[in-house]
Amino acid sequence: MATAIETQTVDLAARFPGKVSAESRPGYSGFVVEKESLLEVAKAVRDEFGYDLLAALTGVDYIEQNKMEVVYHLHKTTGGPKLIFRTQADRVDPIEIPSVTPIWAGAEYQEREAYDLLGIRFTGHPDLRRILMWEGFEGHPLRKDWKEAFYEEEIKPYKSRWPEGKHTYAEFKNPFRDNLKFPPNFDPEKYEPEGEKDLYSSLERFSIKSEGGLKTDHVVVNLGPHHPSTHGVLRVAVTLEGETVMGLKPVMGYLHRNHEKIGERNTFLQIMPYTDRLDYFNSMSNNFGYAVTIERLMNIPVAERAEYIRVIMAELSRIQNHLVFIGMLINDLGSMFTPAFYAFEERELILDIFEAVAGSRMMCNYFRFGGVARDVPEEQMQKIKDLVFDRLPFKIDEMERLLNQNEVLVGRLKGIHVLNAEDAVHYSVTGPVLRAAGVPYDLRRADPYSIYDRFDFDVALRHNGDMYDNYLIRFDEMRQSLRILEQALKQIPGGPINSQKPNYQVKVPAGEAYGRVEAPKGELGYYVVSTGKQNPYRYHVRPPSFVNLTALEKMCVGKKIQDFVALLAMLDIVMGELDR
Amino acid sequence: MENESLNLPNYNIPEDMRDVVAVTTLDRLYNWGRRSSLWPLTFGLACCAIEMIAAQMARYDMARFGMEVMRPTPRQADMILISGTVTKKMLPAIIRLYNQMPEPKYVVAMGACASGGGPFKEGYNVVAGIDKFLPVDVYIPGCPPTPQALIAGLIKLQEKIDKQSLKKARWYQKGKEDPNYVPMPILGPDLIDVRRSEEFKKAAAVKEGA
Amino acid sequence: MYGLGILKGLSVTWKRFWDTYIDDISWALTGKKRYRTEEGIKHRSSKNTRGIFTVQYPEERLITPEEFRFVPFLVYEEKDGKKEPRCTACGICSKVCPPQCIWIVRSSDPVTGKPVSTPAEFYIDMDICMNCGFCAEYCPFDAIKMDHDIDIASYGRSVYNLEKLLKPVSYYAEIRPLNYNAEEEERRAKEAAKAARTAAPATPAA
Numbered sequence: 001m002a003t004a005i006e007t008q009t010v011d012l013a014a015r016f017p018g019k020v021s022a023e024s025r026p027g028y029s030g031f032v033v034e035k036e037s038l039l040e041v042a043k044a045v046r047d048e049f050g051y052d053l054l055a056a057l058t059g060v061d062y063i064e065q066n067k068m069e070v071v072y073h074l075h076k077t078t079g080g081p082k083l084i085f086r087t088q089a090d091r092v093d094p095i096e097i098p099s100v101t102p103i104w105a106g107a108e109y110q111e112r113e114a115y116d117l118l119g120i121r122f123t124g125h126p127d128l129r130r131i132l133m134w135e136g137f138e139g140h141p142l143r144k145d146w147k148e149a150f151y152e153e154e155i156k157p158y159k160s161r162w163p164e165g166k167h168t169y170a171e172f173k174n175p176f177r178d179n180l181k182f183p184p185n186f187d188p189e190k191y192e193p194e195g196e197k198d199l200y201s202s203l204e205r206f207s208i209k210s211e212g213g214l215k216t217d218h219v220v221v222n223l224g225p226h227h228p229s230t231h232g233v234l235r236v237a238v239t240l241e242g243e244t245v246m247g248l249k250p251v252m253g254y255l256h257r258n259h260e261k262i263g264e265r266n267t268f269l270q271i272m273p274y275t276d277r278l279d280y281f282n283s284m285s286n287n288f289g290y291a292v293t294i295e296r297l298m299n300i301p302v303a304e305r306a307e308y309i310r311v312i313m314a315e316l317s318r319i320q321n322h323l324v325f326i327g328m329l330i331n332d333l334g335s336m337f338t339p340a341f342y343a344f345e346e347r348e349l350i351l352d353i354f355e356a357v358a359g360s361r362m363m364c365n366y367f368r369f370g371g372v373a374r375d376v377p378e379e380q381m382q383k384i385k386d387l388v389f390d391r392l393p394f395k396i397d398e399m400e401r402l403l404n405q406n407e408v409l410v411g412r413l414k415g416i417h418v419l420n421a422e423d424a425v426h427y428s429v430t431g432p433v434l435r436a437a438g439v440p441y442d443l444r445r446a447d448p449y450s451i452y453d454r455f456d457f458d459v460a461l462r463h464n465g466d467m468y469d470n471y472l473i474r475f476d477e478m479r480q481s482l483r484i485l486e487q488a489l490k491q492i493p494g495g496p497i498n499s500q501k502p503n504y505q506v507k508v509p510a511g512e513a514y515g516r517v518e519a520p521k522g523e524l525g526y527y528v529v530s531t532g533k534q535n536p537y538r539y540h541v542r543p544p545s546f547v548n549l550t551a552l553e554k555m556c557v558g559k560k561i562q563d564f565v566a567l568l569a570m571l572d573i574v575m576g577e578l579d580r
Numbered sequence: 581m582e583n584e585s586l587n588l589p590n591y592n593i594p595e596d597m598r599d600v601v602a603v604t605t606l607d608r609l610y611n612w613g614r615r616s617s618l619w620p621l622t623f624g625l626a627c628c629a630i631e632m633i634a635a636q637m638a639r640y641d642m643a644r645f646g647m648e649v650m651r652p653t654p655r656q657a658d659m660i661l662i663s664g665t666v667t668k669k670m671l672p673a674i675i676r677l678y679n680q681m682p683e684p685k686y687v688v689a690m691g692a693c694a695s696g697g698g699p700f701k702e703g704y705n706v707v708a709g710i711d712k713f714l715p716v717d718v719y720i721p722g723c724p725p726t727p728q729a730l731i732a733g734l735i736k737l738q739e740k741i742d743k744q745s746l747k748k749a750r751w752y753q754k755g756k757e758d759p760n761y762v763p764m765p766i767l768g769p770d771l772i773d774v775r776r777s778e779e780f781k782k783a784a785a786v787k788e789g790a
Numbered sequence: 791m792y793g794l795g796i797l798k799g800l801s802v803t804w805k806r807f808w809d810t811y812i813d814d815i816s817w818a819l820t821g822k823k824r825y826r827t828e829e830g831i832k833h834r835s836s837k838n839t840r841g842i843f844t845v846q847y848p849e850e851r852l853i854t855p856e857e858f859r860f861v862p863f864l865v866y867e868e869k870d871g872k873k874e875p876r877c878t879a880c881g882i883c884s885k886v887c888p889p890q891c892i893w894i895v896r897s898s899d900p901v902t903g904k905p906v907s908t909p910a911e912f913y914i915d916m917d918i919c920m921n922c923g924f925c926a927e928y929c930p931f932d933a934i935k936m937d938h939d940i941d942i943a944s945y946g947r948s949v950y951n952l953e954k955l956l957k958p959v960s961y962y963a964e965i966r967p968l969n970y971n972a973e974e975e976e977r978r979a980k981e982a983a984k985a986a987r988t989a990a991p992a993t994p995a996a
Contacts, residue, residue, distance in 0.1 A: 062812045138769035141704050148704040149770055158890050162881035167913035171708050180770050188777035193766050225673050233625060233670055254670040255626055258703030263905055270888035273922035280627035344637040352835055356855035362724060387836040402802040405795030421694050502960040504928040528881030576626055641844045696917025696947055699889035721916040721945040728847045733943030
């Protein structure tokens with residue numbers, strides 16, 4: 001089976017002779033931009049060709065060719081095919097590549113991540129620090145020659161498990177020091193950790209100055225990592241003047257679970273359950289994105305019935321995500337419990353379905369390449385229909401009656417934290433937050449995957465970009481999801497649920513693919529490079545929460561601290577996905 | 581008072597007094613009071629935290645066990661539910677929270693990650709089980725444990741509390757150093773457990789020699 | 791009018807408050823028990839549930855769907871009073887396991903030293919297991935299955951050995967009747983086909 005080569009509609013090589021060269025590898029053809037002219041090309045790509053949204057930016061370590069590569073995935077917010085280009089540098093420290101933050105601000109955190117995990121220095125980046133690991137951490141973990149402290153074997157399955165698999169704890173078997181580099185004459189008692197001077201100096205540097213008025217002291221406050229309203233273990237360092245936020249820097253990595261490093265060791269199939277744990281509210285959407293990517297790489301069809309089941313599950317997942325979002329938002333605004341209780345009641349009913357169909361409430365692990373793991377029994381299909389036709393529409397209405405006109409809620413949300421369309425696109429914000437700002441960019445419409453082109457639905461859209469619109473658009477989206485569900489439930493055909501035979505040794509040809517789906521939180525992308533072996537060479541996740549957070553600083557500085565908590569809830573971040 | 585866990589077993593209370601009086605020992609009364617109002621710390625780490633929230637919600641309703649009062653501050657909490665993957669970066673914060681909790685305090689490792697590293701154990705930023713640092717009272721396997729499994733685990737914790745005795749409770753022992761105080765690990769080139777600093781020094785010396 | 795929105799919201803909570811009692815009363819009038827009966831739990835997990843729907847674990851439990859998976863266990867068959875695991879120590883589960891939490895020692899013949907298709911030791915580290923169900927899904931011998939028992943919290947690390955993992959076939963048939971019957975059917979069909987095949991060459995010769 002041949003891999004479907006990603007088509008490129010724009011011929012960059014012809015436009016920039018000498019600066020861009022076309023190249024093709026097994027399963028891929030694209031352009032390599034000379035790093036000296038990267039900024040010039042990037043500017044033209046944005047302004048001339050109209051690729052205004054930088055979807056994903058990541059690095060790949062080609063250790064054998066002694067190259068470090070950065071891959072850029074670009075989209076138009078008006079829809080249409082993507083543009084991929086890449087740039088290379090020799091793999092000799094310091095590896096330097098110009099930063100594209102002046103052209104797409106959404107690159108900021110993604111470049112920091114590439115710096116942290118791969119050690120690529122982006123020259124011209126305003127604030128290049130480690131982002132997921134702490135300051136002072138040794139090495140760049142995603143490099144191919146970097147090994148963990150408890151490193152066992154290069155790839156899974158491990159040889160030590162069978163046929164002579166005596167149970168051992170990896171941490172005892174492998175003395176951690178072998179893989180760690182300590183400074184000479186290291187003495188833990190005298191060792192001074194680097195602390196967080198980079199963070200605080202950066203916070204200082206980016207804080208705005210107060211104009212006129214009383215001169216007051218600035219106070220630095222750390223919210224988190226243990227804070228009831230940061231939705232997990234996010235930490236935000238804030239400079240305050242009175243109640244006004246003068247500077248703000250999120251600190252993440254408190255839930256950095258090394259998804260990508262583990263993913264590169266896993267076989268293609270083994271990654272599937274790990275994707276459940278990205279955005280743990282929506283394991284179905286995560287599975288969807290990963291399955292779509294690998295199917296593109298393998299170039300296999302998906303069984304017709306399975307396509308419908310996938311859509312049904314993904315949309316149910318979206319509804320429960322948005323319900324919980326509303327409950328948690330109100331919770332963060334100070335009204336504890338009632339809306340969250342109501343939201344979780346409906347969520348429980350949806351999770352019952354997931355449990356009966358996929359086997360687990362949260363970690364569904366339901367999708368397989370070419371279809372789904374098992375069929376939906378008739379009884380459960382009826383239950384889905386009951387919910388979709390008879391319960392959820394009324395419960396969504398009820399939720400609206402409960403909250404929409406509540407004066408306190410409206411007062412807290414209306415006109416606060418406005419994000420305009422231009423900034424939203426500039427910062428690569430996707431999902432409901434982008435649509436609330438007035439950009440009708442929904443991947444289900446802009447670049448239809450699976451069978452979304454068969455359904456009649458509207459892209460939910462609001463225009464003000466403030467928090468109230470962000471809140472309302474979730475209701476719109478739930479209603480549209482219900483519309484899709486109604487059609488899907490009526491049209492679903494019978495037949496097999498997988499186009500492939502069940503097989504644990506999945507053969508994926510060499511090539512690379514970037515698959516993306518409209519997850520409830522935004523564009524969820526998977527970038528996979530395969531060399532034809534049983535495990536991917538590079539596996540990167542483009543999590544919507546992480547990229548959406550890039551706009552946080554822009555939205556908060558100069559505003560009040562109490563609204564910041566609401567804004568965090570509004571961006572609908574989830575740490576499993578943000579930190580991976 | 582019809583309460584099996586409070587009344588002394590096999591002690592005959594007259595029929596007409598049965599719902600009014602309880603005959604019990606001080607230990608039993610003390611344990612009954614503690615086990616019926618275990619206040620957890622509002623503390624979520626990862627996926628398991630969502631199941632913990634679900635367990636707090638109407639369907640499972642941990643209020644039935646007196647565990648609904650989630651305290652945002654460690655000073656008022658009786659137990660800490662380690663609900664999710666413990667990363668090296670997060671570990672100092674967890675240990676600080678634990679050290680700030682007053683005795684008696686309990687640690688529940690919820691889910692595979694907190695118990696033994698879980699699926700992410702091989703990761704470079706993951707601690708292979710919180711019991712490497714904190715004394716864990718109950719381990720709840722599952723990834724994530726369903727709310728019912730969580731409640732089952734918490735009932736196990738209550739059973740454990742029932743067996744404790746005032747005389748032996750570590751928090752009333754005078755003059756002893758707090759055995760549960762955990763020294764803060766350092767975030768150096770990797771996570772450094774200061775209790776093992778001798779090993780680190782030895783390893784560094786070996787490397788110097790070679 | 792200011793405050794109207796709040797009143798409107800309160801009317802919703804007010805209605806919810808009474809819904810529980812109305813449901814309780816209407817169930818009591820029809821002579822059914824809303825709590826601590828299977829019917830009651832079923833109702834509270836359906837679209838018709840109203841008001842509070844607490845399931846009072848541990849007195850009552852949610853109805854576990856057949857496909858629910860928690861941790862794996864090994865199926866054994868009772869033969870002459872001896873436990874005979876279905877497992878053949880082929881190692882597929884340990885190969886497919888994403889977090890690599892399955893350890894298998896294959897037995898070998900004490901005389902010849904050749905490997906025998908039965909496990910000598912079998913460990914699953916429940917503190918690594920991610921409940922994904924791949925082991926059960928890809929096991930060709932239906933030897934490893936996912937359990938329904940959630941009450942397995944303990945006071946120590948849970949590394950399960952062969953003894954702790956083995957559960958009888960009857961238990962498996964009880965928790966997953968549909969799967970069990972389908973598998974048995976398939977096996978019978980296979981055996982019938984095999985019998986037919988061995989019988990078939992005899993006919994042309996005759």
